[in-house]
Amino acid sequence: MRNRLWLFIVLAVALCAVLAVLVLALAPGTPLGAMRSPSAEQLAVAAFPEQGVEETLPADAVVSAIEPTVSQESPAIAAIEPATRFDPSAWPPLPPVTEPLADVWPTLKDRADQGDHQAACRLALELRACFDIDRRLQIVGEIVEDRTKSQTGDVAATLSHAESLLGQSERCAQIPESDRHDWRYIRQAARAGNVAAMETFALEHWLPVYDRRVPVAELKQILRERDALLIAAMKAGSLVARNALVSRLGPSYGGLALDRDAGLSAIEREQMVAALRQLDEGGQRKGSIDSDLLTDLERAQVEKMVAHMREAQRRSAMSRDTSHVRSPDESCATSFVEAPDLSVPLDWRREMGLLQ
Structure with a gap:
């Protein structure tokens, strides 16, 4: 008896819902076409009109309000010139x-x-x-x-x-x-050539992905920047950046990347990882190359890559005041290297010394 009572209640609720839909659909000024749900493509147009989706919303489509995005490309970031070095002495000391x-x-x-x-x-x-x-x-x-x-x-x-x-x-x-969670300042200092900020950007590269204020087009650009910043920090002597690059290029990499392989073959990636693992603090050699996948010729190329990276680290150490992070003020006021040129596509082979 109780089961029948519940069945009658469910049927009554369903009937009321159907009647409500019909009333709304047939109400004056409400075309039946407006009751359909927008497609995924339509939502994409509404959310990111700059992405080039050709389909447009019909005039009678009903689309839920989408939270507006706010660009993180501040004037301070946009004004950073590539291949320049920021001079902290032009500003008062930090508090x-x-x-x-x-x-x-x-x-x-x-x-x-x-x-x-x-x-x-x-x-x-x-x-x-x-x-x-x-x-x-x-x-x-x-x-x-x-x-x-x-x-x-x-x-x-x-x-x-x-x-x-x-x-x-x-x-x-x-x-x-x-x-x-405003990582815009991490990006600003990293793009200006600050090594400590590059390290932070490398460690927190996933933050922009969870920030719904960032447009998709800019998010793609940010993730492309990360690799160039990692390489610049590695050449400045950062072990944090070196370890991040090893993870980035390794076969078990599970981080966020839109260009997972960066156009590199498995052997090229293995060579880069082997070369990076040879760099210790100060760019010193750690020992013999440990890889069962490389031929003698490929190992010889790794040796040249190590020499290329060590020379880059030597030049960087000569161009900045400190190579270690001692305090926020010291690392933020002294550890600036030449700002990387993020306007051109990253050439992994040349930057890592595989092509010289």
Whole structure:
């Protein structure tokens, strides 16, 4: 009896829904064609009209509002000239890192927007620190919850660690949430030739993908820039960039890339990885080439690639004041190399020394 009652209720609800649709469809001024759902192509036109989708929306189509995108191509980024080196001495010193972040944030943001790339670098590193704290707090919170449920592990020690992280997060507490994921400043300083920002850009290259404010066309451009910035940072002596390139070119690479193979053969990729693994801190050799896939001729090419990379690192070390990151101010005010030319397609073989 109860099952029959539920059946009658379901049928009644369905009948009401059908009647409601018919009323709307036959209402004056509402053509039946307006009730259909837009196609994926139509939504693409509405969201990204610059992408060149030829199909256009019919006049009577109903399309849900799509959140407008905001370009991250700021004037400060667009004004960076390739093959130039930013001079931090043209700007006042950065505020001390000991000052509360909320107090110096407006000044740093204003200076970065005006083209002070060292201020953009400082913002990038501050944002990275805030992001790291938030991520660690989330992980610790999950650990506390699991240990509390299972009654295993030292919950008190984990809570103490969480309290310490909360204390560190107070530095970021007054920064607007919308600004915490604004990686535009990472990109600005990296494009201007700052090595620390290039490293941060390499580590956080996935952030733009999850930022819905970025248009698709610009997102593709950003991901293309990443490889050129990685190579520039590697040639400046960055081990972070070197390791990122090894992962980028390796067979098990699982990161985000629109040109996964970059037009390279498996052997060419193996040669590049072998050469990169030969570079230690300061560009020193790490040992013999460890690869079972390369012939003697291909190994000889790797030796030339290593020499090419070491020479690039030697020149870079001579052109900048420091080759190590000691503090946000030091790395943002001194570690600038020649800005890479991102206006031309990346030639992997030439940049990595495979073609000389």
